[in-house]
Amino acid sequence: MKSVQKTVLVLAWLVALPAAAQIAKKPAVPAIPGYQTLLCDFHLHTVFSDGQVWPTVRVDEAWRQGLDAIAITDHIEYRPNKKEFASSDLNRSFEIAAQKAVDMPVLVIHGTEITRDMPPGHLNAIFLSDVNPIETETWKEAIDAAAEQDAFIFWNHPGWKRQQPDGIPHWYDEHEQIYSEGKLHGIEIVNYKSYYPKAHQMAIDKKLTLLGNTDAHDTIGMTYEADLGESRPYTLVFAKEKSAAAIREALFARRTAVYWQETLYGDSLYVAPLFYESIQVPDTPLVLHGKARAWVAITNRSDLVYRLELEAPVGGYEIAEEVVLASGATVPLQIRSLNSTETNETLAIRFRVTNILPRPDQPLRVTLQVPVQRLASQDAK
Numbered sequence: 001m002k003s004v005q006k007t008v009l010v011l012a013w014l015v016a017l018p019a020a021a022q023i024a025k026k027p028a029v030p031a032i033p034g035y036q037t038l039l040c041d042f043h044l045h046t047v048f049s050d051g052q053v054w055p056t057v058r059v060d061e062a063w064r065q066g067l068d069a070i071a072i073t074d075h076i077e078y079r080p081n082k083k084e085f086a087s088s089d090l091n092r093s094f095e096i097a098a099q100k101a102v103d104m105p106v107l108v109i110h111g112t113e114i115t116r117d118m119p120p121g122h123l124n125a126i127f128l129s130d131v132n133p134i135e136t137e138t139w140k141e142a143i144d145a146a147a148e149q150d151a152f153i154f155w156n157h158p159g160w161k162r163q164q165p166d167g168i169p170h171w172y173d174e175h176e177q178i179y180s181e182g183k184l185h186g187i188e189i190v191n192y193k194s195y196y197p198k199a200h201q202m203a204i205d206k207k208l209t210l211l212g213n214t215d216a217h218d219t220i221g222m223t224y225e226a227d228l229g230e231s232r233p234y235t236l237v238f239a240k241e242k243s244a245a246a247i248r249e250a251l252f253a254r255r256t257a258v259y260w261q262e263t264l265y266g267d268s269l270y271v272a273p274l275f276y277e278s279i280q281v282p283d284t285p286l287v288l289h290g291k292a293r294a295w296v297a298i299t300n301r302s303d304l305v306y307r308l309e310l311e312a313p314v315g316g317y318e319i320a321e322e323v324v325l326a327s328g329a330t331v332p333l334q335i336r337s338l339n340s341t342e343t344n345e346t347l348a349i350r351f352r353v354t355n356i357l358p359r360p361d362q363p364l365r366v367t368l369q370v371p372v373q374r375l376a377s378q379d380a381k
């Protein structure tokens, strides 16, 4: 083949190749009974507000990192690039991202960030049909306009130091007002690189949906130092199917959890099944030779990490006090019998999972069922 023809062919191939045809890595996070587990980020900026990226970049990033859904939430009130754009339509960043995602497995949700002083601070409204009516004089009019579109509305970075200098979220009268009117549905307990325990407690007390979002302005790669072990937060949504409508339903029903920096935050209704669906304990009995040590191989099929601490001793046995179930790995848990008579039984071993927090100060408790068969042994040590 002549080199000119070859060049033309290569160029044609490059043009036909979507930018997203790169390596995509979807974190393995199991479904739970009745629901799919979707990985989402409901807080992202583009050049249409103060972000550094064109809206399509958000879709490509989401695809590469295995996200199921993202919301484009540009600020209404802060648009430093405004003069660069002929259009003043506040829906443009969403439309450009949504167009890009048409043939991709990434759902793009139409949102905006209502950007006001504290109180009430910044709030995201998502599942909008039109952002333009939300550009209003007062913050309350903006919330009302979003509520009129049946938006899901949540409080962003409630402990952001620029607005709340002590970093401790405070529930102001303004929050109580929109909450009592049914216009505040969720709260970010993780934003960017911060976890707010007080916000987590507020979410439990007020029955608000938990959210953990990046609030990325730059690319995700420039925002989190992967080489230093940093990772983006995810909002895990337990949805009946992968669709925008099912995500919306799940958000209003508070079926979410947040995963960030190897910690999972969420109601035990969802995080406990997520743990058990991740873990596999052999159902064939572990053979113990009298008092000799043995190891049961526990497999964690997920990309989440689980840190277990023994909660209570199991009568007649000595069990490892701590075990880390590394992602996608099989890990030995040491078990030793304290006597050497023959038996067949199933041990119910209770652990605290110190990096799963249904409440800010309370780890999840789990029980692993481990069948053992103890053989009498003369030479056991």
Ligand SMILES: [Zn+2]
Residues within 6 Å of the ligand: 113, 122, 156, 157
């Ligand atoms: Zn904000």
Ligand SMILES: [Zn+2]
Residues within 6 Å of the ligand: 043, 045, 113, 156, 215
């Ligand atoms: Zn933001």
